[in-house]
Every structure is written in structure tokens, then in C-alpha cells.
Amino acid sequence: MLELSGLTAGYDGGTVLHGLDLTVPAGTVHAVVGHNGAGKSTLVHTVAGLLRPTAGSVRVNGTDVTGRPAHRLARTGVGLVPQGRRVFAGLTVDEHLRLSYRPPGDTGRGPAWTPDRVLELLPRLAERRTNRGADLSGGEQQMLALARALLGTPRVLLLDEPTEGLAPVLVRQIHELIVTLAEDGIAVLLVSPSPALAASCAADVTVLTSGRVTERFDGAAVRADPSALHHALALAPARAAS
Numbered sequence: 001m002l003e004l005s006g007l008t009a010g011y012d013g014g015t016v017l018h019g020l021d022l023t024v025p026a027g028t029v030h031a032v033v034g035h036n037g038a039g040k041s042t043l044v045h046t047v048a049g050l051l052r053p054t055a056g057s058v059r060v061n062g063t064d065v066t067g068r069p070a071h072r073l074a075r076t077g078v079g080l081v082p083q084g085r086r087v088f089a090g091l092t093v094d095e096h097l098r099l100s101y102r103p104p105g106d107t108g109r110g111p112a113w114t115p116d117r118v119l120e121l122l123p124r125l126a127e128r129r130t131n132r133g134a135d136l137s138g139g140e141q142q143m144l145a146l147a148r149a150l151l152g153t154p155r156v157l158l159l160d161e162p163t164e165g166l167a168p169v170l171v172r173q174i175h176e177l178i179v180t181l182a183e184d185g186i187a188v189l190l191v192s193p194s195p196a197l198a199a200s201c202a203a204d205v206t207v208l209t210s211g212r213v214t215e216r217f218d219g220a221a222v223r224a225d226p227s228a229l230h231h232a233l234a235l236a237p238a239r240a241a242s
């Protein structure tokens with residue numbers, strides 16, 4: 001379970017996120033949608049410990065982890081799939097997995113994700129295990145980024161625009177993967193400009209506008225009728241202002 005309370009953060013004294021409250025129960029997907037510049041990556045970076053909040057708190061399974069640096073949060077079970085995938089061009093899939101894998105010992109988080117288990121989940125990546133990062137398609141790179149995050153056996157998974165630039169068939173595959181991971185008990189926070197992705201897999205949908213929550217929707221209601229979410233996004237200004 002991920003709980004954000006009054007989360008406030010920004011850059012160089014300017015505030016981008018203004019007192020965000022948000023909860024992601026274990027085993028569910030919470031989607032945060034908003035236009036470019038709304039503060040989605042800032043939110044993910046703050047939760048992942050890459051950016052220190054100036055106010056508010058971050059709790060993981062009841063433990064206050066506010067202000068912990070990223071490497072400590074990763075050990076606590078917070079996994080990040082960053083925007084832009086960030087794979088190493090010269091390393092093979094196998095080398096990426098070996099580098100990311102630390103035998104975790106007993107994390108208390110259920111069976112650990114190992115390279116073999118990750119490749120079972122991602123057969124397309126298994127077929128490419130000797131290919132270098134530079135030779136993977138965009139979708140394969142996205143799956144590799146996801147695989148690397150899973151090797152930390154996360155209980156909270158942060159996904160920053162995971163379907164950006166992907167063909168519809170890959171978008172569907174990523175969506176199915178996200179649902180599978182949530183069913184495995186992970187709390188998934190997904191940020192995306194795409195209301196379609198949010199609607200397809202989230203239990204809760206939050207609209208972020210200029211760093212503030214402007215609407216909240218039940219995911220099932222959005223699936224039944226996405227028009228209110230589309231309307232909310234149409235009304236949201238396209239650019240953030242701090």
C-alpha cells in the first residue's frame with residue numbers, strides 16, 4: 001500500500017506538486033493522468049526518492065519513508081520504471097538482468113523476482129536475451145525497463161508513461177502485464193497522459209492539473225463511460241504553472 005499525504009515538491013524553490021493526497025492499495029492500479037507539464041514525472045520522482053518533498057509524507061505499507069533516498073527506497077520495495085526506459089545501448093538483455101538482480105534474502109514480500117521468473121513473464125524478452133539494448137524495439141526496451149524494476153521484488157511499482165510511443169498491440173500487452181502485476185499484490189502507481197490506458201486497467205483515476213488533484217474517478221465507472229474523464233482532461237489547462 002502506498003499513501004501520499006499533502007505531498008509537496010518542486011525545483012529550485014518553485015513548487016510543482018501542491019499538497020497531493022493519494023492512496024494505492026496493494027493489488028490495485030491507481031492511474032494519474034494529466035497533460036504534459038502537469039507534474040506527473042515530478043510526482044513519480046518524489047515518491048521514488050529522486051526528489052525530496054518540501055512538505056507532506058510518503059508511506060509504504062504503513063512505514064513513513066518520506067525523504068529516504070532512492071537506493072534505500074528501492075530496498076524497501078519501491079520500484080521505478082522511468083520515462084524513456086533508460087536501457088544501456090551496449091549491454092545485452094541478460095547483462096541488464098544480471099546487473100539489476102540482487103538476491104534479496106527474505107524481504108517479507110513473497111517470492112522474489114529472479115531473472116528466470118521475469119523472463120517467464122516476458123517471453124518476448126526471453127527470445128532477445130542475447131540482444132543488446134540498442135538492438136531492441138521500443139516495446140522490448142520498455143519490457144526490459146519493467147523487468148529491471150521487478151528484480152527488486154517491489155511492493156510498490158511506479159510506472160512513468162509506460163506506453164509512450166508504442167504501437168497499439170504493445171500498449172495492450174503492457175496493459176495486460178500491469179494487471180498481472182497488480183493481481184500479484186503489487187500497488188501500481190501509473191502516470192500517463194493517456195486516459196485510454198488509465199481507463200483500461202486502473203481501479204482509481206486521478207486527474208492532475210498544474211500539480212493539483214482536480215478530479216478523481218472510479219476506474220470501473222470510467223470503463224463504463226469514459227466521457228467524464230475526457231471532459232475533465234479537456235478542461236484541464238495544457239501547461240503547468242508553479
Ligand SMILES: Nc1ncnc2c1ncn2[C@@H]1O[C@H](COP(=O)(O)OP(=O)(O)OP(=O)(O)O)[C@@H](O)[C@H]1O
Pocket residue numbers: 011016034035036037038039040041042043193240241
Ligand atoms: N529538473 C527540473 N528542473 C526544473 N523544473 C523542472 C524539472 N523537471 C520538471 N520541471 C518542471 O516541472 C513541471 C512539471 O514537469 P513534469 O515533468 O513533472 O510534468 P509531466 O506531467 O511529467 O510532463 P510530461 O507528460 O511532459 O512528461 C514543468 O513545468 C517542468 O518544466
